[in-house]
Amino acid sequence: MVSAKHRNLILFLLFLGWAIGNFDRYFINYAVLSITEDLQLSPTSTGLILSSFFAGYALMQIPGGWLADKFGSRRVLMVSVLMWSIFTAMTGAVWSLASMVAIRFLFGIGEGGFQPSSSKLISQTFPMDKRAWAMSIMLSSGGIVSLIVPLLSAYMLTTIGWRVSFLILGGIGIVITILYWAFIKLPAHVKEEELKQQGEKQQGVFAQLLKTPLMLNLFIAYYSIYAINWGLATWLPTYLVNVRGLDLISLGWAQTIPGLAMIVGMYLAGYVIDRLPLGKEKIVGAVACVVVSILLYLMFNAPNVTVFVTYQTIVILFISFVMLLLPAVILKRLPSTVTGTSMGIANTGGQLAGFITPLAIGYIVQTFNGSYNAAFWMLIVFGIICTASLLTLNFKKGELLQANG
Numbered sequence: 001m002v003s004a005k006h007r008n009l010i011l012f013l014l015f016l017g018w019a020i021g022n023f024d025r026y027f028i029n030y031a032v033l034s035i036t037e038d039l040q041l042s043p044t045s046t047g048l049i050l051s052s053f054f055a056g057y058a059l060m061q062i063p064g065g066w067l068a069d070k071f072g073s074r075r076v077l078m079v080s081v082l083m084w085s086i087f088t089a090m091t092g093a094v095w096s097l098a099s100m101v102a103i104r105f106l107f108g109i110g111e112g113g114f115q116p117s118s119s120k121l122i123s124q125t126f127p128m129d130k131r132a133w134a135m136s137i138m139l140s141s142g143g144i145v146s147l148i149v150p151l152l153s154a155y156m157l158t159t160i161g162w163r164v165s166f167l168i169l170g171g172i173g174i175v176i177t178i179l180y181w182a183f184i185k186l187p188a189h190v191k192e193e194e195l196k197q198q199g200e201k202q203q204g205v206f207a208q209l210l211k212t213p214l215m216l217n218l219f220i221a222y223y224s225i226y227a228i229n230w231g232l233a234t235w236l237p238t239y240l241v242n243v244r245g246l247d248l249i250s251l252g253w254a255q256t257i258p259g260l261a262m263i264v265g266m267y268l269a270g271y272v273i274d275r276l277p278l279g280k281e282k283i284v285g286a287v288a289c290v291v292v293s294i295l296l297y298l299m300f301n302a303p304n305v306t307v308f309v310t311y312q313t314i315v316i317l318f319i320s321f322v323m324l325l326l327p328a329v330i331l332k333r334l335p336s337t338v339t340g341t342s343m344g345i346a347n348t349g350g351q352l353a354g355f356i357t358p359l360a361i362g363y364i365v366q367t368f369n370g371s372y373n374a375a376f377w378m379l380i381v382f383g384i385i386c387t388a389s390l391l392t393l394n395f396k397k398g399e400l401l402q403a404n405g
Contacts, residue, residue, distance in 0.1 A: 010121065016176055018139065018141045022141065026145060032046055032050065039097060043365050052104040053104045054356075055105055057112045057355070061116060061343075065113075065345065081173055082177040085170045085172075089169070116344040122134045128331075132270050137270065147256050150251060151253065157248065218326060220385065221390055222346050225382075231378075254305060257313050273325055281329060292315055297376075299376070
């Protein structure tokens with residue numbers, strides 16, 4: 001068993017990696033206001049930029065998970081961070097819509113291997129009753145980033161500009177890659193387990209996973225909740241500026257509260273999920289999705305920005321819970337030998353949503369002459385779909401895989 005000190009070091013490094021990866025992703029949602037102006041882009045073109053990252057990210061989920069299972073989580077983590085850092089830096093050198101879309105797509109390819117491989121590393125180094133907690137710590141860095149990024153982005157964009165900002169963020173990622181190489185060391189017994197996963201048995205389990213009803217439900221649930229998450233994350237800055245009349249600095253301050261809610265939501269979710277009886281998680285998750293749908297309706301009908309942000313804050317709490325619940329199901333229900341692959345399959349749904357939803361919202365807004373009403377209704381429907389997919393989760397096949405693993 002990996003020592004507690006070593007586990008905590010690994011978790012801290014995963015926390016840092018997920019933080020800079022999220023900052024790189026969230027920063028574009030604020031930088032796109034300046035990029036759109038510099039490159040003279042339409043709402044549909046803006047949506048294409050926001051979606052191009054997720055096209056690469058979604059495409060890499062299953063290969064990234066398979067590579068982590070076959071060649072080891074440490075190697076895939078290092079390559080992932082290095083690759084996305086290079087293309088983050090290159091974002092600052094774009095000259096056209098086509099170059100921006102191509103670089104953001106490659107950035108998504110690079111980052112696509114991180115979550116499957118980091119999830120596998122957690123399953124390899126943490127006991128089962130601490131895996132949801134460990135995942136919540138790692139994912140909470142996304143909440144901390146969402147708290148910091150509005151104000152820091154506004155400051156960076158108004159001082160050094162978006163091009164230099166992307167160069168700096170890429171450099172930070174390269175430093176983190178070096179830290180991974182130096183400090184993430186797997187014990188001998190973990191390396192032996194990884195070697196055993198190569199060969200025909202692993203390929204057979206991959207095929208078995210694709211046929212598992214549990215994975216189909218998780219795929220749909222991931223797609224639905226991430227459609228809501230990324231729909232809000234990518235377009236709310238533009239919505240609050242163009243529709244609610246906020247400037248960049250006011251926008252930054254307004255979005256710190258939901259960012260804080262994400263941090264609190266992740267920590268609370270990790271605590272609660274590790275204590276839920278097996279089988280009850282789908283009921284609790286379904287209730288959370290119903291609450292999200294109701295609050296989204298109240299949110300877009302809010303009479304002012306204060307009420308809007310209040311509803312947004314509560315929505316983020318429940319979204320955070322569901323976003324942690326889904327990978328926790330994989331970590332607790334499936335063997336560690338297939339964690340990377342199964343996480344890649346499920347998370348492909350989430351990242352396809354990240355690709356399609358911003359693009360769809362851009363098209364909807366342009367079609368309805370700047371109105372976001374239809375876009376909000378689309379997100380509400382996804383909340384209902386997520387509820388249904390969680391209520392119909394079938395754990396029997398997962399238990400069979402656990403026994404075989």
